[in-house]
Amino acid sequence: xxxxxxxxxxxxxxxxxxxxxxxxxxxxxxxxxxxxxxxxxxxxxxxxxxxxxxxxxxxxxxxxxxxxxxxxxxxxxxxxxxxxxxxxxxxxxxxxxxxxxxxxxxxxxxxxxxxxxxxxxxxxxxxxxxxxxxxxxxxxxxxxxxxxxxxxxxxxxxxxxxxxxxxxxxxxx
Amino acid sequence: xxxxxxxxxxxxxxxxxxxxxxxxxxxxxxxxxxxxxxxxxxxxxxxxxxxxxxxxxxxxxxxxxxxxxxxxxxxxxxxxxxxxxxxxxxxxxxxxxxxxxxxxxxxxxxxxxxxxxxxxxxxxxxxxxxxxxxxxxxxxxxxxxxxxxxxxxxxxxxxxxxxxxxxxxxxxxxxxxxxxxxxxxxxxxx
Numbered sequence: 631x632x633x634x635x636x637x638x639x640x641x642x643x644x645x646x647x648x649x650x651x652x653x654x655x656x657x658x659x660x661x662x663x664x665x666x667x668x669x670x671x672x673x674x675x676x677x678x679x680x681x682x683x684x685x686x687x688x689x690x691x692x693x694x695x696x697x698x699x700x701x702x703x704x705x706x707x708x709x710x711x712x713x714x715x716x717x718x719x720x721x722x723x724x725x726x727x728x729x730x731x732x733x734x735x736x737x738x739x740x741x742x743x744x745x746x747x748x749x750x751x752x753x754x755x756x757x758x759x760x761x762x763x764x765x766x767x768x769x770x771x772x773x774x775x776x777x778x779x780x781x782x783x784x785x786x787x788x789x790x791x792x793x794x795x796x797x798x799x800x801x802x803x
Numbered sequence: 804x805x806x807x808x809x810x811x812x813x814x815x816x817x818x819x820x821x822x823x824x825x826x827x828x829x830x831x832x833x834x835x836x837x838x839x840x841x842x843x844x845x846x847x848x849x850x851x852x853x854x855x856x857x858x859x860x861x862x863x864x865x866x867x868x869x870x871x872x873x874x875x876x877x878x879x880x881x882x883x884x885x886x887x888x889x890x891x892x893x894x895x896x897x898x899x900x901x902x903x904x905x906x907x908x909x910x911x912x913x914x915x916x917x918x919x920x921x922x923x924x925x926x927x928x929x930x931x932x933x934x935x936x937x938x939x940x941x942x943x944x945x946x947x948x949x950x951x952x953x954x955x956x957x958x959x960x961x962x963x964x965x966x967x968x969x970x971x972x973x974x975x976x977x978x979x980x981x982x983x984x985x986x987x988x989x990x991x992x993x
Contacts, residue, residue: 666914710912715822718854719936719986736914766921767983768993769929769936771914790985792936793914794822794855795866796929798921801983 656741658753663723664764664773664789665737668730669709670699671723671791677702677741684744684751686762687734688773694746695737697730716794738762738773738789753786760786765801769793772801805891808872808903812865812890813910820861820888822929828857830932833977833990837935839950840976844939847947847957854986855936858929861888866923868892869907872900876922879904934989935978939963950975 656674663672665685681699686692706712708727711720728739744751750759754777761776770792774785781802806812826837841851868882872892879893879900894900913923928934944958949972960966963985970980979992 706912710914713912714817715855716912718852719938768981769984769987772983791914792984792986793912795858795863795913796924796927798924799983800921 658787661741662753662775662787662789663739663741664771664791665728665730665734665739666710666791667708667735668700668728669703669711670726670728670739671709671711671720671789672726672739672741673723674741675702675724677724677726681741682743683728683739683741684746685728685730685734685737685739686751687732687737688762688764689733689735689737692750692762693732694749694751695730695732695734696743697728697739700727700729703727711791713794716792719792719794736764736771736773738764738775766797766799767801768799769796805889807891807894808869808900808907810906810910812869812907816859816862816865816911820859820865822858822862823856824853825856826853826935828932829935830990833933836977836990837988840973840978841937843948843972843976844941844945847941847945849939849941849945849947851937851939853935853937855929856934857932858927860925860930861885863923863925863927863930864888865890865907866911866913867925869904869911870913870922872904873908875901876920928989928991928993933991934987936984936986937988938986939969947972950977 660674663670677699679699679701683697683699685695685697687695703709703725709725712725740751747759752758753760761780763774763780765772770790773789775787777786826834829837844851864885871877872879882892892900894903941959944956946954946956949955955972957968957972964982973980973988978988981987981989981992
C-alpha cells in the first residue's frame with residue numbers, strides 16, 4: 631500500500647514537471663537572429679532544413695511572419711550581408727536561406743513556431759510579449775529585443791548587421 | 804557618352820570604386836595613430852583584423868543617388884554629376900529611371916525598410932580616410948601600453964562597444980570609438 635502511494639506520488643510529480651512551462655534549453659543567442667529578406671543570420675550553425683522560424687517583421691509596424699529554414703547559405707544573392715564589401719565584418723553569424731509566408735525586409739527571427747501573445751512573442755516565459763526594434767547606426771542596422779520599454783536599460787538580445795557604408799544614425803542615444 | 808543607371812554600374816563599382824582595407828590609404832596623421840594603436844594591441848597579444856579603411860567617394864555617390872531615385876525621394880533629374888562617374892540617372896521616363904536605380908539598390912544590397920528616410924551618405928570620415936573598421940580579439944586580459952606608455956589591463960569583451968577600457972586606450976592614440984558600430988574607430992568618434 632505504502633509502495634503504491636509512493637509510486638502514485640512519483641507519477642504525479644513527474645506529470646507535474648511535464649505540465650510546467652518548459653524553459654528552452656537552447657541559449658537565447660542561438661534562438662534569436664536577424665532577417666534581411668529571405669536571409670536569416672543567427673549565431674547557431676546547427677539549424678536544420680525545414681525547421682520553423684517566427685519572424686517579427688520590422689519594416690513598418692511590427693508584424694509576425696512565419697517561415698521555414700531552406701538551408702545554410704554562402705550566397706550574397708540570398709544574404710546581402712555576404713556581399714564582398716561587408717562579408718568580413720558579418721562573419722560571426724551563420725547564414726541561412728529562409729522561406730517566409732510574408733514580407734520582412736528587416737526583422738528579428740526566433741527559431742521554432744512561437745505562439746503569438748498580444749501580437750508579439752514571449753521569450754522569457756512571463757506571459758508578456760517582448761519588444762522588438764531595429765534602427766540605423768552610422769554604418770549598420772541594430773536589432774534588439776527588450777523585456778521592458780525599448781531603448782531603456784540593457785536589451786535581452788542584440789544583433790548588428792554591418793552594412794559597409796555610411797548612413798544617418800536613427801537609433802535613440 | 805553617359806551610361807544609363809542599372810546593374811552594370813554595380814559591376815563597374817565593384818571593379819573601379821571599392822573600399823580599401825589598407826592602413827596606408829588612411830589620411831597621414833590618422834594613419835600614424837592607427838598604426839601605433841594597433842602595434843600596442845598586437846604587442847600585448849591581441850589579434851587585429853582591419854576590414855575597411857578609406858571608402859570610395861564614387862561608390863558613395865552611386866549608393867546615394869540610386870537609393871534616392873529608387874525610393875522616389877527625388878526626381879532623377881535632381882541627381883548631381885560626379886567627375887569620373889559618367890552615369891545617366893534620368894532615362895527620360897520616371898519608371899525606367901526608377902527601375903535602373905532599383906537594380907543598383909538591389910545589387911549593392913542597400914538596406915531600405917519602408918520607414919527609412921535617410922540615404923547613404925556622400926561624405927564621412929571613412930571617405931576622408933579618417934576612420935577604420937577592425938575586429939580586435941584576444942583571450943582573457945592583456946596589458947597594452949597607452950600613448951603615454953602606461954600599461955593598461957584590458958579584459959576581452961565580446962561586445963566591443965561595451966569595452967570602455969579599450970576605448971580609453973584607443974583615445975590616447977587619437978583613435979576614437981563609435982560606440983554603436985562594433986568595428987568602427989575614427990579621428991573624432993563619428
